[in-house]
Amino acid sequence: MDSTVPIFSRVNESGAVFISLERALSNSSRFAAQVRPEDIKDEFDRFKIWAGNIAAHRKGRRSLEYRLRDAALLKDEVHNLLRALHDSLQTSIVQEKRRPWDELSDSGSDSDSDAEPSDDAEAQGDTELKQLLGSIKTTITCLFRLSMSIRDPAPNDQSRSIITVDKSHFEEYDMQHAKAKYPGCAGYLVERLGRANSGRRQYLSYREEHHQKLAKDADLIGLEAPRTEHTSNSTEATSMPTAELNIDDALSQTSYAASENAAIRVPPLPKEAHEKEHYECPICFMIVSIHTAAGWKQHVYRDLHSYCCTFEDCTTADRLYDSRRAWFTHELEAHRTSWQCIEGCDKTFSLERDFDHHVQTSHPNLSQQGMLSALKRTAAKRASLSDEAQCPLCDQRMTLRLLQRHVARHQEQLALFALPLNPEAIEDDAQVEEQEVYARGRQDKELSDVSDTLDANESASEEQVPVGGSSPEALQNSNQELDAIALELRNHLAPECRKFKDSPPLGQRECDYLREKLSGWVVSKVIPKLNAVETFGDTYLNLRRKELITETRLLTETMDSVLLAEPKEDDDVKETAEEWFRKMEDKSL
Numbered sequence: 001m002d003s004t005v006p007i008f009s010r011v012n013e014s015g016a017v018f019i020s021l022e023r024a025l026s027n028s029s030r031f032a033a034q035v036r037p038e039d040i041k042d043e044f045d046r047f048k049i050w051a052g053n054i055a056a057h058r059k060g061r062r063s064l065e066y067r068l069r070d071a072a073l074l075k076d077e078v079h080n081l082l083r084a085l086h087d088s089l090q091t092s093i094v095q096e097k098r099r100p101w102d103e104l105s106d107s108g109s110d111s112d113s114d115a116e117p118s119d120d121a122e123a124q125g126d127t128e129l130k131q132l133l134g135s136i137k138t139t140i141t142c143l144f145r146l147s148m149s150i151r152d153p154a155p156n157d158q159s160r161s162i163i164t165v166d167k168s169h170f171e172e173y174d175m176q177h178a179k180a181k182y183p184g185c186a187g188y189l190v191e192r193l194g195r196a197n198s199g200r201r202q203y204l205s206y207r208e209e210h211h212q213k214l215a216k217d218a219d220l221i222g223l224e225a226p227r228t229e230h231t232s233n234s235t236e237a238t239s240m241p242t243a244e245l246n247i248d249d250a251l252s253q254t255s256y257a258a259s260e261n262a263a264i265r266v267p268p269l270p271k272e273a274h275e276k277e278h279y280e281c282p283i284c285f286m287i288v289s290i291h292t293a294a295g296w297k298q299h300v301y302r303d304l305h306s307y308c309c310t311f312e313d314c315t316t317a318d319r320l321y322d323s324r325r326a327w328f329t330h331e332l333e334a335h336r337t338s339w340q341c342i343e344g345c346d347k348t349f350s351l352e353r354d355f356d357h358h359v360q361t362s363h364p365n366l367s368q369q370g371m372l373s374a375l376k377r378t379a380a381k382r383a384s385l386s387d388e389a390q391c392p393l394c395d396q397r398m399t400l401r402l403l404q405r406h407v408a409r410h411q412e413q414l415a416l417f418a419l420p421l422n423p424e425a426i427e428d429d430a431q432v433e434e435q436e437v438y439a440r441g442r443q444d445k446e447l448s449d450v451s452d453t454l455d456a457n458e459s460a461s462e463e464q465v466p467v468g469g470s471s472p473e474a475l476q477n478s479n480q481e482l483d484a485i486a487l488e489l490r491n492h493l494a495p496e497c498r499k500f501k502d503s504p505p506l507g508q509r510e511c512d513y514l515r516e517k518l519s520g521w522v523v524s525k526v527i528p529k530l531n532a533v534e535t536f537g538d539t540y541l542n543l544r545r546k547e548l549i550t551e552t553r554l555l556t557e558t559m560d561s562v563l564l565a566e567p568k569e570d571d572d573v574k575e576t577a578e579e580w581f582r583k584m585e586d587k588s589l
Contacts, residue, residue: 007065007075010082011057015222017089018044034129043133044222046140046276047085052218053211053280053287054147062214067150074150081143088135144278147287170198177417182393182410188312189392193414196308196320200418204283211285264416269296283419306415307408310392311335313351324408336383336400339376342366355379474536481533482544489526489551493518497555526552 018040025037051057056064056078068075175194178185185193272279273291281288284303290296305320307327314334321327339355341347345362349355359375360367366375383389385401393410497518504511530548535541 005079006059007068007078007082008057008059008063010079010086011051012221014047014082014086014089015044015057017086017222018047019222021089034127035133039133040136043136043140047143048218048221049280050140050143050147050287051221052215053285054150055214057218057221058214058216064150071150074146077146078143081139081146085136085139085143088132088139141277144287144289148278148289170201171195174198174201174417178414181414184395185393186312189310192308192317193411195318197414197418199320200304200415204418207283207285264413264419266297266300266416267419269293301412301415304415304418306412308411309335310407324404327408328404332382332400336389338381338383339379340381341379342375352376474534475538475541478533478535478538478541479544481529482541482548485526485529485533485548486544489548489555493521493526494551494555 022037022040022044025032025035025040054064055062055067058064060066064078065075068078171194174197175190178190178193178197182190267283269290269292270279270282273296278287278289280286281299281303283300288299290299302322305322307321307324308319309317309327309331311317311331311334316330321330337352339349339352341349341355341358342363347358349358355376356372359372366372383400385399387400388397389400389403390397391403391407391410393407396406398406500514500518504514526548530545530552533541533545535545
């Protein structure tokens with residue numbers, strides 16, 4: 001195969017050899033006993049999925065050839081893989097033009113050539129034909145992996161903004177759904193959430209139709225030469241068609257999903273995920289390699305770009321975020337940051353422009369551009385995650401740390417409404433809310449128990465009166481008990497809490513689980529021991545005890561300040577957390 005052969009020609013030639021090999025195996029019981037024709041057909045189907053997904057079989061501006069016109073290294077790698085695939089397919093042993101190497105050591109004559117292969121050889125998979133099948137599988141897998149790096153990921157807001165379409169016929173129903181789902185939501189946010197879902201519907205429709213254009217004639221690979229298609233302009237591949245929507249269906253979906261307190265679940269993990277290493281996502285039509293429910297859930301939310309800013313005066317209000325972390329970081333930095341003026345003034349501003357105006361009018365000597373920028377950096381104070389705030393959709397109050405997940409779930413529910421309705425993926429919203437409240441209540445109670453106990457202990461230390469008759473030995477024993485508590489607190493618990501803050505687990509559930517475990521350690525190992533120490537009203541012992549209570553309080557605040565991480569693809573995070581905590585407990589006294 002010449003190096004100047006275009007990609008679509010290599011794809012079509014490989015397809016023709018696939019067909020030829022499958023037919024040859026069907027006519028040879030000798031080799032079909034080693035590799036079934038169905039095995040070759042399965043690999044051919046994989047090859048066609050790869051080619052159709054990335055338009056490797058096409059000519060023109062939609063083709064892989066055109067896409068890689070400025071990427072010489074990637075183009076060479078595609079050529080090398082297609083050449084290797086063709087060489088593996090075009091084997092002469094099935095046509096019996098030569099003997100397989102696994103039969104060359106046999107002493108039999110030509111009459112033995114029609115004999116069935118031994119059971120041992122078949123079981124070990126050490127025949128030449130079986131190894132060629134393995135090579136074919138490996139090469140196609142490499143093509144899939146390469147396509148994942150060639151294809152752009154789900155576009156962000158900037159790339160979506162260049163696709164202009166009329167979304168007005170969707171917005172009315174998506175706004176109705178958002179309003180019915182969250183009646184207390186402000187009007188500006190209802191409109192924003194409705195526009196976001198309308199954009200998601202249109203984008204998903206565009207992805208599907210664009211995929212159909214790319215995959216056109218993929219079933220004909222190996223049967224006929226590709227046809228050249230002429231496009232009207234270079235942007236045809238990125239123009240978004242107007243999706244059709246049955247208005248009555250949309251209205252009924254809105255009514256069902258809102259008035260019936262319906263909570264929509266993420267679509268189940270595709271069955272291909274259990275059978276194949278790589279498969280085509282039915283939502284974004286990209287090649288993915290996701291095999292856990294947690295990973296799939298994260299991918300769906302990323303496809304939908306499920307999150308938008310909830311603040312009214314946001315300058316990037318229509319931008320959609322593909323992760324909780326990106327969205328909440330934006331809100332913390334852009335809208336939950338205050339600016340405190342210099343010492344002696346001490347005025348605080350919630351908007352950066354108000355702070356700028358204040359400095360320019362009240363402190364003109366600091367308003368030069370370089371000085372103002374430095375002043376803003378030092379004056380900026382981001383809100384603490386232990387601060388309370390109100391949910392903009394349902395008006396519940398909670399800490400910012402809990403609000404991140406709470407509001408994210410609201411937005412995820414709205415984003416899932418943009419997917420085709422699947423009645424089996426809907427459950428009672430009241431049950432979901434009850435489960436979330438229970439889980440959130442457990443975690444809040446754990447931390448509040450720690451705080452309440454610390455408050456009680458601190459008050460007891462301050463109010464305790466001297467008790468007569470305490471011996472020097474008793475005071476010394478209490479001091480030693482405080483030494484032991486301090487050693488455990490400072491040498492074991494404090495380093496682990498700092499490590500937890502500096503390098504929190506990647507998984508959200510793992511993060512919550514470890515926080516609960518650390519809090520539990522405070523409750524079970526530190527607080528009871530502090531309660532049990534008798535200070536006899538001794539001033540020194542009271543001060544030591546109060547100092548340890550303060551240190552413990554600071555540690556709980558450290559744990560509470562950890563920003564939740566994104567969910568990771570590992571579904572078994574509890575076991576990982578258990579192992580991590582077991583190691584930590586082994587260090588304790």
